[in-house]
Amino acid sequence: MEDFLYFFSFQDSSILFIVMGITLLGIGSAYVGTFSFLDNKALLGDAISHAVLPGICLGFILAGEKNPFFIVGGAIFSGALATFLSSWLKENTKLSEDSIIAVILSVFFGFGIVLLTMIQKTGNPEMAGLNQFIFGNAIGILEEDLWVYGSLSLLIILTLSLLLKEFSLLVFNAEYGKAIGFPMKGIRVVFNILMILSVVIGIQAIGVVLMAALLITPGAAARFWTDRLGTLLILAALFAIISGIVGTYISFIIPQMPTGPWVVVSLSTLALISFLFAPKKGVLFRFISRQSYLKKTHKEHVLKSLYKAMEEQKSGLQIQELLSMYPVHKTETLKSIKTLNKTNQLTVKEGFIELNESGKKEAKRIVRLHRLWELYLNEYMNIAPDHVHDSAEKLEHLITPELEELLDNRLNYPKLDPHQENIPRDHDDH
Amino acid sequence: MIQQVENPILEIHDLTVSYDQSPVLWNVDLSLPEGKLIGILGPNGAGKSTLIKAIMGLVQASGGYVKIFNKDLEQVRNRISYVPQRESVDWNFPASVLDVVLMGTYGKLGLFKRPGKKEKELAHNCLEKVGMNAFASRQISELSGGQQQRVFIARALAQEADLYLMDEPFAGVDMATETAIFQLLQEMSKEGKTIVVVHHDIHSAMSYFEWIIMLNLHLVASGPKQEVVSEELLRKTYGGKLNLLTKVTDLIRKKEFNPLKN
Numbered sequence: 195m196e197d198f199l200y201f202f203s204f205q206d207s208s209i210l211f212i213v214m215g216i217t218l219l220g221i222g223s224a225y226v227g228t229f230s231f232l233d234n235k236a237l238l239g240d241a242i243s244h245a246v247l248p249g250i251c252l253g254f255i256l257a258g259e260k261n262p263f264f265i266v267g268g269a270i271f272s273g274a275l276a277t278f279l280s281s282w283l284k285e286n287t288k289l290s291e292d293s294i295i296a297v298i299l300s301v302f303f304g305f306g307i308v309l310l311t312m313i314q315k316t317g318n319p320e321m322a323g324l325n326q327f328i329f330g331n332a333i334g335i336l337e338e339d340l341w342v343y344g345s346l347s348l349l350i351i352l353t354l355s356l357l358l359k360e361f362s363l364l365v366f367n368a369e370y371g372k373a374i375g376f377p378m379k380g381i382r383v384v385f386n387i388l389m390i391l392s393v394v395i396g397i398q399a400i401g402v403v404l405m406a407a408l409l410i411t412p413g414a415a416a417r418f419w420t421d422r423l424g425t426l427l428i429l430a431a432l433f434a435i436i437s438g439i440v441g442t443y444i445s446f447i448i449p450q451m452p453t454g455p456w457v458v459v460s461l462s463t464l465a466l467i468s469f470l471f472a473p474k475k476g477v478l479f480r481f482i483s484r485q486s487y488l489k490k491t492h493k494e495h496v497l498k499s500l501y502k503a504m505e506e507q508k509s510g511l512q513i514q515e516l517l518s519m520y521p522v523h524k525t526e527t528l529k530s531i532k533t534l535n536k537t538n539q540l541t542v543k544e545g546f547i548e549l550n551e552s553g554k555k556e557a558k559r560i561v562r563l564h565r566l567w568e569l570y571l572n573e574y575m576n577i578a579p580d581h582v583h584d585s586a587e588k589l590e591h592l593i594t595p596e597l598e599e600l601l602d603n604r605l606n607y608p609k610l611d612p613h614q615e616n617i618p619r620d621h622d623d624h
Numbered sequence: 625m626i627q628q629v630e631n632p633i634l635e636i637h638d639l640t641v642s643y644d645q646s647p648v649l650w651n652v653d654l655s656l657p658e659g660k661l662i663g664i665l666g667p668n669g670a671g672k673s674t675l676i677k678a679i680m681g682l683v684q685a686s687g688g689y690v691k692i693f694n695k696d697l698e699q700v701r702n703r704i705s706y707v708p709q710r711e712s713v714d715w716n717f718p719a720s721v722l723d724v725v726l727m728g729t730y731g732k733l734g735l736f737k738r739p740g741k742k743e744k745e746l747a748h749n750c751l752e753k754v755g756m757n758a759f760a761s762r763q764i765s766e767l768s769g770g771q772q773q774r775v776f777i778a779r780a781l782a783q784e785a786d787l788y789l790m791d792e793p794f795a796g797v798d799m800a801t802e803t804a805i806f807q808l809l810q811e812m813s814k815e816g817k818t819i820v821v822v823h824h825d826i827h828s829a830m831s832y833f834e835w836i837i838m839l840n841l842h843l844v845a846s847g848p849k850q851e852v853v854s855e856e857l858l859r860k861t862y863g864g865k866l867n868l869l870t871k872v873t874d875l876i877r878k879k880e881f882n883p884l885k886n
Contacts (some may be wrong), residue, residue, distance in 0.1 A: 232717060356736055363727060366717045373680045373706035374731035374783070375698070421763040423718045 197447045209446070212332055215340045216442050218347035219395050220408070220434030225354045226392040228413030228430045229385070233365045236414075237292065238280070240406035241299040243393045245276030247306025247402050250327050251313060259320045262339040266346070266394055273390035276302055306402075329452035330401030332442040343395045350391050353384070361385060362423065399438070404454035407461055408434055415465035418472035437461040491591045492523060493530040494560045498590075500540065500549045501557035505616070510548035558618040564590040565611035566601045572612040573605065579612035625857060626654060627847035631694075633658040633787060633818050634679070639688035641671070641678050645882035646873050647841075648674050651688070654837065654846040661813045662820045663833035667862050670839045672822045673709065676789040680706050686882070692787065702731050705785035709792050710772050715765050721775050722747055722760045728782025743782075750781040755804060770801030777805060788812070788819045795824065806832055826858070841869055 204210040230239055246269040253268025254260065276298050283294045313321050326334060335343070354361065360381050363371040371378045396405040416429035441457035470477050499519055503511045513531070520527045531547065534540045539553030549557060567589045568582040593601070602608075611617055632655035641649040649671040656662060664672045677683045679690050681697050693700050705728075728750065729743040739747075751757040754774040759767070767775065773793055780788055794802050809819050809832075823829050829836065836852045838844040838861040845852045845861070876882075 234714075359730065359738060360735060362717075362719070362723075363730065366719065366724075367708065367713045367727070369682055369708055369712065370706065370727065370779075371730075372682055373701075373704075373708075374727075375701040376730065376735070417718075421718050421765070422720070423723075426718050 198443075201443055201446055208337065211337060211340060212335060212442060213439060215335065215344045215347075216332060216399060216438040217435050218344050218351070219399060220412075220438040221431040222347035222350035222354075223392045223396055223405070223408045224412040224430040224434035225427055226350060226385075226388050227409030227411075228416070228427055229354075229361050229365055230389060231410050231413040231417070236406075236410045237295045238277075239389060239393065239409040241280065241295045241302075242273050242276055242390055243396075243402050243405035243409070244299045244306075245302035246270075246273045246390075246393055246397060247303055247327065248272050248309055249275075249306075250397060250402070251306055251309035251324075254313060254321070254324060255309070258318070260323055262342040265397075266342055269394045269397055270390055272302065272306075273393055274387075277386050277390060303402075326401070326452070327397050328401050328403055330396070330399050330404065330441075330454035330457075331445055332399040332438075332453040333445045335398055339398060343398065346391055346395045350388055350395070353388060357381070357384065399453055400441070400457055401452065401454035404458050407458045408438070411458075411461045411465050412437075415461070415468040418468040418475045433461065433464050437464065487591070489526075489530070489533075492520075492526040493534060494556075494591055495520060496527060496530045496534060497539070497549070497553055497557035498560050498564070500547060501554065501561050501618075504549065504554075510546055513542070513545050513547060516547065555620060558620065558622075560590050562618050563593045563598060565615060565617045566598065566605065566608070567593065568611050568613070569605055569608055569617075570601055582612060625845045625847050625852055625854075626843060627851065628655045629657045631658075632656055633693060634820075635691040635694070636675075636679070637689050637691070639675075639678055639690065640686050641674050641683055642686050642876075642882065643674075643683070644877075645879070646877045647686075649678065649839075650842040650869070652839075652843045653688075654843055656818065656820070656846075657835065658818050659813060659816045660818060660835045661809055661833050662818070662835040662837065663829045664820065664822045664837045664839060665824075665826060665829055665861065666839035666844075668824075670861075671841055672839055673791050675837075675839065676706070676791055676820065676822060679789060680704070682706075702783075703786045705780040705783040705788045707776050707780045707788070707790040707793055710769065710776060710795065715767070715772060717764065719764050720760070721751065721756065721762050721764060721767070724764060724775050725750055725760075725778045725782055728779040731783055746784075747778070747782050750778040751775075753781060753808060754778045768798075770797040773797050773801060773805070777808070786817055788817060790819065790821045792822050792824065794821075794828070802828075826862075 200206065201209055204213065227239060230236060249268035249270070249272030250265050251268070252272070253264035253266070256268070257264035280294050280298050283289055283297075284291060287294075289297075310324065313324060323334065360371075360376065363376065364378060364381050364385060368378050368382075371381070392409060393402075393405050396408055400408050412430035412433040413426065415433055416426050419429055420426050437457045437460035440460040441453040441455075444456040445451050445453040468476065471479075473479050496516065499516055500511055513528075516531070517524050517527055531540070531542065534553060535542055537552075539550055539556060541548050541550060564586045567586040568579070571577045571582040571585060572579055608617055616622075634656040636652055636654050639649060639652040640647060648669075652675065664675060666672050674683060678685050679692070679697075690697060692704060697704075722744070725747040726739045726743060729739050729746060733739060733743065748757055748760060751760055754777050756771065756774045756778060759771065759775075764772070764775070773796075777790075777793060780790070793805055797805070809821070813819055813834075821833070823832070830849065830853065834849055835847065836849050837846045838852065838857060840861050845857045
């Protein structure tokens with residue numbers, strides 16, 4: 195608790211500084227990552243982030259110390275080389291995109307590990323921190339390094355805001371952009387540079403192995419919540435900032451704990467929450483709407499059966515009779531009877547069920563839809579009368595009043611269905 | 625039957641296009657009159673879409689040139705509007721109908737500038753013309769095929785161009801949309817706009833277009849409907865691919881390089 199207060203009260207100016215840095219980094223990488231996610235190029239970010247490792251090592255070897263300019267320069271160089279190689283291979287070979295990305299990722303990363311091991315063998319005392327570039331350590335970042343990463347992040351955010359409409363065009367319909375005379379190739383190059391930079395800003399705080407997660411996951415998680423690009427970018431940035439700060443905090447309270455894995459853990463938690471609970475697209479929401487639809491179908495089946503009994507000149511049905519019609523759904527049927535009783539659509543007296551006025555009207559509607567659909571299938575789709583029932587069993591719960599009107603119109607307000615049964619109307623007698 | 629015209633709005637000279645070095649268009653040479661509704665007809669894989677993509681500079685020609693308003697494409701790009709095939713984009717992209725139509729104003733806006741009030745007004749007007757203004761704030765993934773097509777046409781209208789090139793605007797749309805689009809195109813052509821439409825259905829083409837281009841890897845015909853539509857030309861267009869031409873294409877594809885490239 196003490197640590198928590200110490201960290202989040204920001205009384206330590208270096209912590210405040212790091213949190214500001216992480217915030218900028220989060221916004222930058224989430225922005226760029228969201229676009230590459232929308233462009234279905236999520237894997238490219240992973241390839242680039244692994245591919246910057248040899249550049250980092252080369253920068254270190256050239257400078258002989260952890261100089262941020264050399265390291266960032268090296269990372270940008272090898273990231274650019276990887277991006278260029280992957281698009282060159284795509285244009286000049288018949289290899290598929292995923293094999294190209296797999297090759298680039300493993301070759302560059304493998305080479306990077308070789309260099310890293312070589313540097314460690316030299317026994318250079320400066321090399322201690324170099325391991326951080328694999329999994330990241332936000333707390334260990336020096337202030338001078340932070341300036342470099344922070345201003346790069348700012349550069350990314352500004353460029354992206356300035357070119358928002360161009361990048362949307364690139365992702366949605368690049369061909370059209372070319373047709374109206376926009377330099378789409380140049381815009382693609384700028385986007386690729388931003389992509390490389392957004393990996394580079396995270397190498398020290400998050401690490402090269404997990405940086406791809408910070409690029410892609412925020413956008414993917416935010417996509418569950420919204421269909422608007424503006425909201426999507428803001429939400430993605432928010433997710434990235436939250437997980438960045440969580441990762442930093444854990445690195446702060448547990449010494450030697452890398453930041454990257456914790457950023458990924460908290461990001462994945464946010465993604466999981468989005469996947470489960472987001473309205474409309476979330477699993478829970480879809481489950482609930484399916485359940486309520488099923489409930490509706492059970493209720494409608496009860497009403498329909500009672501109406502059919504009335505057609506056979508019975509005034510109603512015994513509960514047992516009704517249950518035996520739906521032997522698989524006994525509990526659901528009982529529940530439906532209860533709810534329908536509560537809403538006053540039917541009356542239960544000593545185990546005998548009768549429809550009330552409102553229930554009868556609703557029951558008529560369902561039977562009418564069922565029979566209208568059967569007639570439509572028979573007349574317009576040439577399906578034999580003994581093959582139309584199953585489809586109508588499903589469609590009777592779905593057809594909207596507008597569709598019903600359209601069906602009635604097409605079929606010229608028919609009186610009988612293909613089985614010569616009456617299509618009931620509200621103005622009928624019974 | 626290839627009829628050339630005086631002062632053409634569009635002149636295509638000996639245009640040859642190849643994809644991955646197999647030629648898909650051979651020496652197309654034609655000129656088109658201004659203010660007409662023009663249909664490009666031909667079987668699947670005849671190179672119809674490729675022809676308008678080559679006109680827009682979206683695919684590179686391996687030979688020949690195109691002149692529009694008697695100028696090079698780059699000088700007159702803002703006077704031409706292009707409607708790509710509906711299936712060529714991902715409709716799950718998070719954008720509203722208005723956002724997509726606003727893209728039509730980007731050409732005049734140029735880089736960096738955001739569309740403002742004037743552009744939004746124009747976009748709403750164009751949506752009104754295709755009967756979609758009520759859907760302006762609708763997410764594009766919720767649209768039906770016909771509605772998507774109307775949005776694409778509204779976007780093209782927002783370019784306020786003189787020449788329109790449309791790739792299969794009638795493909796996979798409902799009857800109501802087809803009629804509405806056709807009426808709109810007719811009105812535009814009355815206002816003096818030239819509209820070139822890639823179309824797949826011969827029957828409706830007969831009633832829709834004044835000028836018809838028939839393609840089957842090469843140019844079969846180009847001219848006024850009455851003069852072009854004959855059984856012989858239709859057979860040449862739709863009667864299967866030319867056997868010899870396909871063999872040459874195969875021969876070229878098997879080379880390790882593109883022999884047609886200059």
